[in-house]
Amino acid sequence: MAEPTATPGAASGPLVGPVEVVGAGLVGTSVGLACRRAGLEVVLSDVSPDHLRTAAGLGAGRRRRPEDRPQLVVVAVPPDHLAEAITAALAATDAVVTDVGSVKSGPAAAVHGSDPARADRYVGGHPMAGSERSGPLAASAALFDGRPWAITPHAGSAPHAVTLVEALVALCGAVPVRLDPVEHDRAVARTSHVPHLLSALVAARLAEAPGDHLALSGQGVRDVTRVAGGDPRLYGQIVSANAEAVLALLGEVQRELETVVGAVARGDRDGLEAVLARGVAGTRAIPGKHGAPPAQTRSVFVSVPDHPGELARLFADAGAAGVNIEDVRIDHDPGRPVGLVELTVAEVSAEHLLGSLEARGWLTHR
Amino acid sequence: MAEPTATPGAASGPLVGPVEVVGAGLVGTSVGLACRRAGLEVVLSDVSPDHLRTAAGLGAGRRRRPEDRPQLVVVAVPPDHLAEAITAALAATDAVVTDVGSVKSGPAAAVHGSDPARADRYVGGHPMAGSERSGPLAASAALFDGRPWAITPHAGSAPHAVTLVEALVALCGAVPVRLDPVEHDRAVARTSHVPHLLSALVAARLAEAPGDHLALSGQGVRDVTRVAGGDPRLYGQIVSANAEAVLALLGEVQRELETVVGAVARGDRDGLEAVLARGVAGTRAIPGKHGAPPAQTRSVFVSVPDHPGELARLFADAGAAGVNIEDVRIDHDPGRPVGLVELTVAEVSAEHLLGSLEARGWLTHR
Numbered sequence: 001m002a003e004p005t006a007t008p009g010a011a012s013g014p015l016v017g018p019v020e021v022v023g024a025g026l027v028g029t030s031v032g033l034a035c036r037r038a039g040l041e042v043v044l045s046d047v048s049p050d051h052l053r054t055a056a057g058l059g060a061g062r063r064r065r066p067e068d069r070p071q072l073v074v075v076a077v078p079p080d081h082l083a084e085a086i087t088a089a090l091a092a093t094d095a096v097v098t099d100v101g102s103v104k105s106g107p108a109a110a111v112h113g114s115d116p117a118r119a120d121r122y123v124g125g126h127p128m129a130g131s132e133r134s135g136p137l138a139a140s141a142a143l144f145d146g147r148p149w150a151i152t153p154h155a156g157s158a159p160h161a162v163t164l165v166e167a168l169v170a171l172c173g174a175v176p177v178r179l180d181p182v183e184h185d186r187a188v189a190r191t192s193h194v195p196h197l198l199s200a201l202v203a204a205r206l207a208e209a210p211g212d213h214l215a216l217s218g219q220g221v222r223d224v225t226r227v228a229g230g231d232p233r234l235y236g237q238i239v240s241a242n243a244e245a246v247l248a249l250l251g252e253v254q255r256e257l258e259t260v261v262g263a264v265a266r267g268d269r270d271g272l273e274a275v276l277a278r279g280v281a282g283t284r285a286i287p288g289k290h291g292a293p294p295a296q297t298r299s300v301f302v303s304v305p306d307h308p309g310e311l312a313r314l315f316a317d318a319g320a321a322g323v324n325i326e327d328v329r330i331d332h333d334p335g336r337p338v339g340l341v342e343l344t345v346a347e348v349s350a351e352h353l354l355g356s357l358e359a360r361g362w363l364t365h366r
Numbered sequence: 367m368a369e370p371t372a373t374p375g376a377a378s379g380p381l382v383g384p385v386e387v388v389g390a391g392l393v394g395t396s397v398g399l400a401c402r403r404a405g406l407e408v409v410l411s412d413v414s415p416d417h418l419r420t421a422a423g424l425g426a427g428r429r430r431r432p433e434d435r436p437q438l439v440v441v442a443v444p445p446d447h448l449a450e451a452i453t454a455a456l457a458a459t460d461a462v463v464t465d466v467g468s469v470k471s472g473p474a475a476a477v478h479g480s481d482p483a484r485a486d487r488y489v490g491g492h493p494m495a496g497s498e499r500s501g502p503l504a505a506s507a508a509l510f511d512g513r514p515w516a517i518t519p520h521a522g523s524a525p526h527a528v529t530l531v532e533a534l535v536a537l538c539g540a541v542p543v544r545l546d547p548v549e550h551d552r553a554v555a556r557t558s559h560v561p562h563l564l565s566a567l568v569a570a571r572l573a574e575a576p577g578d579h580l581a582l583s584g585q586g587v588r589d590v591t592r593v594a595g596g597d598p599r600l601y602g603q604i605v606s607a608n609a610e611a612v613l614a615l616l617g618e619v620q621r622e623l624e625t626v627v628g629a630v631a632r633g634d635r636d637g638l639e640a641v642l643a644r645g646v647a648g649t650r651a652i653p654g655k656h657g658a659p660p661a662q663t664r665s666v667f668v669s670v671p672d673h674p675g676e677l678a679r680l681f682a683d684a685g686a687a688g689v690n691i692e693d694v695r696i697d698h699d700p701g702r703p704v705g706l707v708e709l710t711v712a713e714v715s716a717e718h719l720l721g722s723l724e725a726r727g728w729l730t731h732r
Contacts, residue, residue, distance in 0.1 A: 128584050140731035142669050145706075148581055177581045187579035195568045195590040197626055200645030201619050202561045207648035213553035215514055215543050217652050218494050220593040224561040227586040229649040232642035236635050243630050250627050253567050257623065260563055261616050264609050269602050276598035279566030282573035283595040286583050303508050311694070312685025319678025328677070330693050340511075365506035 014160075015167035017041045020070035020095070022085055024048075024055035027100045027127065028076030029139035032060030034172040037141045043068045055136040072164055075099035079237040083110035090118040096161040098125045098168065102188060103241040104181035108154040116156075123165045124152040124181055126188070127174055134231070142173070149174035152181040189245035194253065196227050196235055197246070203228035219329075297326055298350040300343045301365035302357060304330075314341065314362065321356035323349045340365070380526075381533035383407045386436035386461065388451055390414075390421035393466045393493065394442030395505035398426030400538040403507045409434045421502040438530055441465035445603040449476035456484040462527040464491045464534065468554060469607040470547035474520040482522075489531045490518035490547055492554070493540055500597070508539070515540035518547040555611035560619065562593050562601055563612070569594035585695075663692055664716040666709045667731035668723060670696075680707065680728065687722035689715045706731070 017040035021028045024046040032042045032055060042061025046052040056062055073089040075082065075097065082101045087110065089097045099107060104124040111119045127149040149169045153162050169176045179187065203225040206214060239246055256275060263271035304310050318325060327344035345353055354364050383406035387394045390412040398408045398421060408427025412418040422428055439455040441448065441463065448467045453476065455463045467473060470490040477488045493515040515535045519528050535542045545553065569591040572580060605612055622641060629637035670676050684691060693710035711719055720730050 128582055138731070140667070142706075142729055142731060145669065150582060177578070179578065183576075183579070184582075187575075187582045190571050190575050190579055191583045191587045194571060195587045197641075198564045198568050199586075199590050200642050200648075201622055201626070202564050203646070203648030204622060204641065204644035205556050205560060205615055205618065205648065206651045207644050209553075209556050209651065210549075212543070212545065213549070213556055214651060214653055216494055216516060216550075216553045217557045220565075221557045221561045222652060223589045223592050224565050225645070225649050225652070226589050228642075228645035230642075230646075232639045232646060235642055236639040239630060239638060240633060240635060243633070247627060247630055249571055250623065250630070252571065254620075254623060254627070256567055256570060257616065257620060260567070261613060261620070264605060264613055264616070267606060267609070269606055272605060273598045273602040275563075275570065276566050276594075276596075276601055278570035278573050279591070279594035280569070280596075280598060282566075282569030282571065283591050285572050285575065285580060286588060286591070287580055301506070303511065310685075311691050312681040312683075315678040315681035317678075325677050327696050328694050340508075363508055365504070365508060 013167050013170075014164055015040070015171060016071060018043055018068060018070045019061075019168075020045070020064060020068065020073045020089075020093070021061060021076060022046075022073060022089060023076035023078075024051040024060065024136050025076060026134050026136065026138045027129065027143070028074065029055040029058065029060045029136035030129075030141065030143040031074050031076065031100070031168075031172065033058065033139055033141035034144065035168075036061060038171050040171075043070060051136050055139070058136060058139065060136070060139065069093065070095045072168060073097045074168070075101075077101075078234065079103060079241045082241075083107045083114075086111055086122060087114050090115055090121055095121070096164045097122045098165045100125055100127055101241075102126060102192070102238045104150070104152040104184045106241050108152070108181045112154065112156065119154070119156050120158040121161055122154070123157045123161045124150075124154070124184075125165055125169070126150040126152065126184065127169075127172070129174075134234075144169075144172040144174040147174050148177045150177050150179050150184050150187075152179055152184045154181055185242050186245045186248075189242055189249050193239050193242055193246050194249045196230065197239065197250070198253065199225055199228040297344050298347045300345060300350055300353055300357075302341050302343065303363040303365070304341045311341070314357075317357055317360045317362065318343065318353060320360075321353050323353045323356075379533050379536075380530055381406070381537060382437060384409055384434060384436045385427075385534075386411070386430060386434065386439045386455075386459070387427060387442060388412075388439060388455060389442035389444075390417040390426065390502050391442060392500050392502065392504045393495065393509070394440065395421040395424065395426045395502035396495075396507065396509040397440050397442065397466070397534075397538065399424065399505060399507035400510065401534075402427060404537050406537075409436060417502050421505070424502060424505065426502070426505065435459065436461045438534060439463045440534070441467075443467075444600065445469060445607045448607075449473045449480075452477055452488060453480050456481055456487055461487070462530045463488045464531045466491055466493055467607075468492060468558070468604045470516070470518040470550045472607050474518070474547045478520065478522065485520070485522050486524040487527050488520070489523045489527045490516075490520070490550075491531055491535070492516040492518065492550065493535075493538070495540075500600075510535075510538040510540040513540050514543045516543050516545050516550050516553075518545055518550045520547055551608050552611045552614075555608055555615050559605050559608055559612050560615045562596065563605065563616070564619065565591055565594040663710050664713045666711060666716055666719055666723070668707050668709065669729040669731070670707045677707070680723075683723055683726045683728065684709065684719060686726075687719050689719045689722075 019035045020043045021032045035042045043064040044061040045064045073095045075085045077085045111122045127144050129143050129147045329342040385401045386409045387398045390410050401408045409430040410427045411430045439461045441451045443451045477485045493510050495509050495513045695708040
């Protein structure tokens with residue numbers, strides 16, 4: 001590891017900088033901004049001069065110079081270039097190297113294979129943030145606040161390297177989740193990659209639909225297909241890089257889909273309901289807000305005219321009632337000039353909120 | 367058709383009442399409330415005395431008496447009992463009969479088969495509203511405002527019967543979408559039933575996940591699986607009643623899933639990206655707000671502390687900027703004490719809104 005040069009105004013703890021960020025896209029630039037916010041020196045590189053100029057202009061760091069000796073290198077490039085960029089960083093510096101890629105076992109194996117002597121300085125990472133937007137203009141030092149950030153040491157990662165990556169995660173305000181690289185990849189196959197692929201299969205059916213059929217689209221199909229709007233090239237890279245874990249789960253999906261088809265074809269209502277009930281159990285297994293067990297909440301529905309200021313008025317009136325709003329959803333069915341707004345609040349607060357809103361003239365739906 | 371008795375304060379047009387509602391659940395009670403709002407007499411029946419008492423107590427109508435002679439009967443019972451209840455209503459009265467069931471070709475065929483002489487008085491209907499909540503307590507006269515409401519006459523439906531159902535849809539404030547019963551069922555298989563089943567298959571994988579894997583759940587998997595939380599018995603009935611259309615689409619899904627599995631297994635990036643690109647096209651095919659072509663919108667991200675009044679303050683400040691908010695989404699990643707709120711606004715308004723919010727001290731994410 002490089003002997004770090006203390007920077008004026010540096011954060012306390014093991015991470016003192018400089019931090020090098022390779023790849024000034026959304027996540028890389030956000031890491032740079034978070035490190036700068038903590039007073040660390042940040043040096044940037046990117047194959048795109050535009051991205052580099054934009055990121056530097058936003059205050060995420062300065063352009064890397066040959067004589068720079070970073071303490072930590074954060075590799076933030078697309079999945080296809082990850083292993084190569086990590087290996088290059090290990091060879092070019094004696095810094096600790098981490099990355100922010102969506103898949104972790106491939107890069108770890110590549111680093112081991114190509115450069116075993118230096119592999120102890122590599123610790124993988126994956127912040128759960130920013131998959132739908134892209135580019136440095138969307139970056140923010142606050143992007144990682146309170147988000148899970150997987151830290152995935154391999155068997156040969158040095159303890160001081162892990163500590164340094166943990167310090168980066170803390171500096172970014174994220175919540176560390178320690179996982180083995182292979183376990184990480186299995187987890188995101190389940191929580192991200194397979195949901196994305198099935199969302200795309202639902203959405204692909206809409207692309208082929210007769211036009212008047214889609215007039216019946218409600219909020220449900222909009223929710224199921226939202227993630228399918230993501231960049232096909234990026235998701236193609238991500239899914240390909242996690243082929244083994246994705247294929248294992250897709251095999252399960254194929255078998256259960258076969259079960260569903262058989263049950264519907266035979267009129268086997270119990271078989272169909274059993275699959276649907278497993279789905280209900282799955283929705284309940286997702287951790288609640290702030291990692292807490294799912295709380296008892298209730299939805300309050302309010303009709304809101306669709307013009308400026310009306311939502312403001314609604315939230316002002318809800319705020320005046322002293323009720324914390326856990327979630328909000330605006331109904332988007334086509335043709336609806338009056339919006340139906342769903343406010344999710346603690347069960348115990350629902351009646352009070354309804355009464356308060358009605359007293360202020362809102363049309364609620366009990 | 368019954369010679370309608372004019373009710374004092376009745377709505378103008380062909381629908382003068384009385385309206386009979388069979389089944390005082392969410393949708394039936396809401397129809398009753400909308401008819402009462404228009405001054406029509408409404409009579410109610412339900413196998414559950416509790417539902418009946420609650421609906422009547424809410425002002426959705428009075429209990430049906432043997433001597434009542436409705437002009438229009440609205441059947442609002444679960445799918446399994448639909449055909450039977452429609453046939454019974456045609457036999458018991460000389461009223462026009464419609465229903466609000468999720469599937470339309472089965473009931474039409476059943477009515478034709480069992481009671482061809484009376485089938486001219488039956489016209490199917492399906493309001494796109496209320497699938498996640500249930501029971502009369504959730505009902506509202508405003509439930510249908512601006513929502514699509516499919517009207518599905520069969521070949522033998524009498525024109526005056528269609529006109530009367532159209533009048534009901536107008537009275538409820540909904541937007542009529544005329545479809546043949548078979549076309550309707552194909553449409554909802556695509557926009558509702560198959561999305562629900564695939565959402566359940568994604569969610570079922572979560573039910574089986576090692577606990578620490580779900581710590582990586584983000585907003586994407588929450589969106590994809592939301593509808594899978596619906597009542598398995600109700601969705602089992604709905605899917606079973608639309609078996610033919612659902613099976614045709616599930617066959618397409620199976621073939622395309624096979625393609626995905628093959629592409630991932632072979633490392634065929636082009637094949638995988640082609641499926642993902644069809645998904646993107648599908649998300650773009652969904653009609654925009656108010657049935658308009660999808661507008662150019664942009665997302666503005668703002669960090670909001672998670673306590674009462676903060677959302678109110680945000681919306682008040684956004685309202686002061688005079689910008690109409692098209693959509694709002696609160697990030698629910700676990701462990702996030704500061705919420706990330708996404709405001710969707712017209713592209714042309716985004717910079718103005720960002721500037722206004724920043725001037726008022728909000729942390730925006732550009």
